[in-house]
Amino acid sequence: MNAITGNDGVERRAALLATAAEVFAARGYNATTVRRIADDAGLLAGSLYYHFDSKESMLDEILSAFLDELWAGYGTVLAAGLGPRETIEALVTQSFRQIDRHGPAVAIYQRESRHLSAQPRFAYLADTRLKFENAWLRTLERGVAERAFRADLDVRLVYRFVRDTVWVAASWYRPGGVHSPEEIARQYLSMVLEGITPRT
Amino acid sequence: MNAITGNDGVERRAALLATAAEVFAARGYNATTVRRIADDAGLLAGSLYYHFDSKESMLDEILSAFLDELWAGYGTVLAAGLGPRETIEALVTQSFRQIDRHGPAVAIYQRESRHLSAQPRFAYLADTRLKFENAWLRTLERGVAERAFRADLDVRLVYRFVRDTVWVAASWYRPGGVHSPEEIARQYLSMVLEGITPRT
């Protein structure tokens, strides 16, 4: 696509990872050839191996960089001691912000994490999934106990629906569009919290 | 995995397509080798070409068979002349029934339809997507006009969220589990229609 000229070695590496992430997100990891990444970055396939050990290393670096930043954001939210409803609101908003910043990485994670986590190198994906599930489930259960959420809903199902809807948004969300991440989060929260039918 | 012995030629073909769909759904279409499908079906790679023209033909047949049946169900719902809320309820229930019956096909569609629809052979995927969007958007807009749904929500955003949540369920739903498709549809509709916070 467009050649990338970085001033620094670190910048160059980051730029290459960014284009790799875009191609991975668009075509899928396995369907993406190393030559295609090189084409989009403006160099030849072999030259990528000056910067990275392997195609797998690029994927690893993309995913763990994203997950580190994601979990940092989640950590501060969970440590803030908010009520259940406010915690859910903050988590959802954080998630849409991450989609805004790491769109391709989110798409890759959603698409490949399931079968990648079987591989030892990507075992941390399974850990993340568990920490994730715990954070959401605890918050939802606390909300039910404190009468902030309805008691007649299956909490696990609600968790799955909410989780999926938030992350799958990465497949259609494009940064710089009409809706800001915060606006999307607000609309989504309004739908899930209040429902789409009018409250008399 | 397990060898499949069909009595009829048509049965055999269907059984082979079923195993192919499972592998496609689990690993992704491009990442799936024809030898892997053959292994799981209990024959050799070349032998698959007695039944099918190509790997692409298998994918085509899987997707169009699923979409045909899906649209048959949607058609009767849309022709029934129900109110907006009842139409949404029926569409969602229909969708979860399709996930129950065509789980792998749904997963494949969700994962690959975007970049497949650029290919001429799979142009019908783009058409389906449009018909889909029209059906949902019209129903939602009619609901807003008839005061069955809230007017302060962005209908397009609601559509995307609802669509994604319903279909992505194919990635975790397993037939024969504790929840029937109808039960899952009921819980999901309750969440989206009424919201997860208590109505006083």
Add this chain to the structure above:
DNA sequence: TAATCTACCAAACACTTGTTAGGGAAGGAG
């Protein structure tokens, strides 16, 4: 100026991919 380092290219490597060609065992039809 000479030596070194950075970032890349050109060309090949071993391997996997989807697909094809030819043949053969099993069984029903004439």
Add this chain to the structure above:
DNA sequence: CTCCTTCCCTAACAAGTGTTTGGTAGATTA
């Protein structure tokens, strides 16, 4: 018994895969 169809196997093909090796233009350092 012979013919024919069905269904599969063996073996190979050409193209594409991730990766390695050796070399080199240009800037940086000594």
